Amino acid sequence: MSSNRKDIKSRIKTVQNTQKVTKSMKLIAIIKLKQLQNLLNSSKEYAKQVKNLIKKSFQQIQQDSLDQNQLTNLVKNNISTEKAYKLFIVVSSDRGLCGPFNSHLFKSLINETSAGNSSKVKFIVLGNKAINFIQKTYGDSSIEERYGNLSLIPEKELVSEITDIIKTKFLSGEILSAQIYFNSFVSMVKSEIKDHFLLPFGQVIEELENNKNVVSNANKTINNSSNESPTDIKFEPDLAKTLEILLPIYIENTIYQALIASRTGELANRVTAMTAASDNANSLISQLTLTYNKARQASITQEISEIVAAAESLA
Secondary structure (H helix, E strand, C coil): HHHHHHHHHHHHHHHHHHHHHHHHHHHHHHHHHHHHHHHHHHHHHHHHHHHHHHHHHHHHHHHHHCCHHCCCCCCCCCCCCCCCEEEEEECCCCCCCEEEEEHHHHHHHHHHHHCCCHHEEEEEEEEEHHHHHHHHHCHHHHEEECCCCCCCCCCHHHHHHHHHHHHHHCCCCEEEEEEEEEEEEEEEEEEEEEEEEEEEEHHHHHHCCCCCCCCHHHHHHHHHCCCCCCCCCCCCCCCHHHHHHHHHHHHHHHHHHHHHHHHHHHHHHHHHHHHHHHHHHHHHHHHHHHHHHHHHHHHHHHHHHHHHHHHHHHC
């Protein structure tokens, strides 16, 4: 009986130590989450304006009936080779203990890539979890570039490097399209799988046309700050040169936003997971304490019974 109580007490101590870890991880995640939420919210308006300018520039192309030869190579439909493939930029977390955050992303990615020829799919991977998953699922040769142990705040040098890689591959006809795939923060209890085209330009425009909410919100901001209508926007020195500068900015900003939204979603999932783990530890400690007290009470009752029996035998 004594050894059983020692085992229970040892288990209680172990669970208490685990609970200290989960509570610490929760507090750290909350602090980082607030920082990233502020960054995410402050960068949304800039992202909307960039998307709106991209859309307005396309409307101007249609209005002016510009010839393909007048446009930058990045805006034209690229001439792909027979070996051209789709490029996915996949963003995951570096560590686990964040609930189903990564598993939902990977399941959705498999569904997306299995729709076509999986041999014509390659990846730029950000996050250790995604690196391990894609190595096992698609093979190491499918990874074009890999980046692990990412910083909390996305590094602009990293974003620029990835943008340059995508541009080079697209202009050389090596890739058909570039698409970023990530699990985005929605709320503390919800994240959402998102994917955005980075190239070709036609796919970017189609995506923005379908997302009326983003564009209409950006239009309101422009209309409030200027008497000019959106179609009266003037491009200097000319539309082709403006697009040559604007499209890489759009690509960089989309990657940057994806990294922030993904990390914010990861931290929100970690807070939820650690809260659940701490609550479960509390419940387990209560159960073990009750079991320990019952065993202790049984031991005391047995000792009293033995004393009474001994006293009666001497009487």
